Each structure stands twice: as C-alpha cells, then as structure tokens.
Amino acid sequence: MKLDSKKIGIVGAGLIGSGWAAFFASHGYAVSLYDIDESAKQAAATRTKTFLAFLRDHGLLSAEEHELAVERVAVADDLADAVAGAYLVQESVAERYDVKKDIFRQIDRAADPSTIVASSSSGLLISELQSVMDHPGRSLIAHPFNPPHLIPLVELVPGKATSAETMAEAKRFYESLGKVSVILNKEVPGHIANRLQAAVWREAIDLVISGVASVADVDKALAAGPGVRWALLGPHMIFHLGGGAGGIEHFVRHVGTAWNDLWSGMASWESLPPETAAVLSRGVQEEAEGRSLQEIARWRDEKVVQLLKVIYDR
Numbered sequence: 001m002k003l004d005s006k007k008i009g010i011v012g013a014g015l016i017g018s019g020w021a022a023f024f025a026s027h028g029y030a031v032s033l034y035d036i037d038e039s040a041k042q043a044a045a046t047r048t049k050t051f052l053a054f055l056r057d058h059g060l061l062s063a064e065e066h067e068l069a070v071e072r073v074a075v076a077d078d079l080a081d082a083v084a085g086a087y088l089v090q091e092s093v094a095e096r097y098d099v100k101k102d103i104f105r106q107i108d109r110a111a112d113p114s115t116i117v118a119s120s121s122s123g124l125l126i127s128e129l130q131s132v133m134d135h136p137g138r139s140l141i142a143h144p145f146n147p148p149h150l151i152p153l154v155e156l157v158p159g160k161a162t163s164a165e166t167m168a169e170a171k172r173f174y175e176s177l178g179k180v181s182v183i184l185n186k187e188v189p190g191h192i193a194n195r196l197q198a199a200v201w202r203e204a205i206d207l208v209i210s211g212v213a214s215v216a217d218v219d220k221a222l223a224a225g226p227g228v229r230w231a232l233l234g235p236h237m238i239f240h241l242g243g244g245a246g247g248i249e250h251f252v253r254h255v256g257t258a259w260n261d262l263w264s265g266m267a268s269w270e271s272l273p274p275e276t277a278a279v280l281s282r283g284v285q286e287e288a289e290g291r292s293l294q295e296i297a298r299w300r301d302e303k304v305v306q307l308l309k310v311i312y313d314r
C-alpha cells in the first residue's frame, strides 16, 4: 500500500463525490475529481467549495485550513488522470451495476495495482463489481452517509475477492480521518444502515397510508423519541438499558416477547404502494410549513454540526 501518497481520486462527481472531495481535502489529501459529464465536473468543483466554506463557517476548519483545502481540489481531464498515483480511488458514479462495472474495469486498468478502490455504493454487492477486475483484492465498498463531509459513518464491505490487508488498511485509513467504521462479515444488499432505514421507512409509510397518523406526526414521533437516543446508542444497547438490572436478557424474555403481537400486524409489503409518492408529497409539504428545501437542509446541517460537537467532540 502507498502510505506515503496523499492523493485521492474521485470518479463520479455528483452529490456524494463532491462531499467526499470536501471531506478528503479538509483532512489534508489532494483530491482529483473526474466525471463523464463536463458540466457535472464544474458543478462539483463549485459544490465542493460550498461544502468547504460550510466547514469553515461552522468552526470545523480554520480560515487557513480552509484556504489550503480549497487549493487541494483539482478537476481531472480524464479518468486515468484522476486515478494516476492515487493512494485510494473513491468511486461515486450512478448506482447501477452496468455503469459501476464499466468504471471498475477502467479504474482497475488505469490505477497502480496497490491503489485501493472503494465504492460508495448504497446497496450493490462488491463481489459483482470486482468480478471485472484483474486486481480485485484491493477493492471494497466504503459506503458513506450523506453528507460524507459531516456524517461520521462509513460501512466497509468486503467482497469474495477482497484481501484481509485491504480491509485492515481501509479501516485504518478512514478512522484516521475521524470516520466511524463498521465492517460487514458478509455482503448483503443495502449493507447495514440502509436495511435498517428501509425497515423503519416501510412501517412509517404504512402508518400514514393506513390512516394512523400524518406524515408530520410520524416524523415527529421518530425524531423526538427514538431518534434522540439513536444518535447515541443503537437498539440493542438501548434495550439492554431498558431491561433494568436484568439487562437485554430480561428485556427479551419479559418485554420483547410482547412485541411478537406488534410484528405480526406490521407492514410486510415488498414494493411501495402506488399512492406513496402522492401521499408523502402532500404530507411533507404540510410538515415543511412554508420552509424551502434549502432552509430545511441548512437547519439540519447546522444542528448536525452541533450534535457532532457534543457526541464526537469534533
């Protein structure tokens, strides 16, 4: 592995590629951004600057660090230029097997064999992506949560051909930049966090569609209740505490079993009901109470910065 190299290649410069660019540049890495779409490349350079300014404005970068970070971001002429000499390539193109496999093939040929190739994929299987590579041992999923320059989690997923060395090095690398990593023992569509989100969202949609509560109240119930604790601890530890002196064992035996009745009556559909988009769209408009998307996103990101300071001492 090229521990002395400080360059990160980013292939796919949309929302996530730009967030990664701001993240790596803010941690001292030179970033080379590539996108197949020329206008997307320029938009990504602008978006990355906006993200870096946000980090400076919220005390996460000093004025001097911000200036250096901006200078570290370059737009590459082509894919080979982006990945040449890179320590790691963060693939962030569209979430489709055909697109990603084509890109994996190109990165594999253009990059030094020791370069780590990490995919941002939210749910695809890395074994399928790495099947087109001559050097698949250096590839893995490194799935961020949006926005990557703020949210700590990165999910690291090995494929059938990923080497133990690659997994250990990726964990060391992302954690050295302050990321909180989890490692999956085996790959599964959606990794961990999106499967959990999908399970909760199905029930949230069902509660609205079946008339139990409004979109705003379902959102409020989650955010003001479990969500506050979930920012600190996951469900297993929460219920371990909920079991009192007997811990999780007591909870499972005496409290958890009452939930069997709940589970038997909960949503189990496997594709979104046709009315979902229309119902949720009306609901979130009411919930927004006249605030624009930009206003809500800015409020969320400012609160996230405050939370990170409290929880992770950033």
Ligand SMILES: NC(=O)c1ccc[n+]([C@@H]2O[C@H](COP(=O)([O-])OP(=O)(O)OC[C@H]3O[C@@H](n4cnc5c(N)ncnc54)[C@H](O)[C@@H]3O)[C@@H](O)[C@H]2O)c1
Pocket: 011, 012, 013, 014, 015, 016, 017, 034, 035, 036, 037, 040, 092, 093, 094, 095, 099, 103, 120, 121, 122, 123, 143, 144, 145, 146
């Ligand atoms: N949006 C999220 O919340 C989120 C969160 C975590 C991970 N991800 C993952 O990150 C990846 C990118 O998602 P996004 O939301 O940034 O999408 P996006 O549509 O904003 O960006 C994708 C970019 O890839 C480019 N692209 C497409 N084909 C290409 C090719 N052949 N070569 C080079 N560039 C190409 C597009 O021009 C576009 O700019 C996906 O795998 C997605 O699952 C997304």
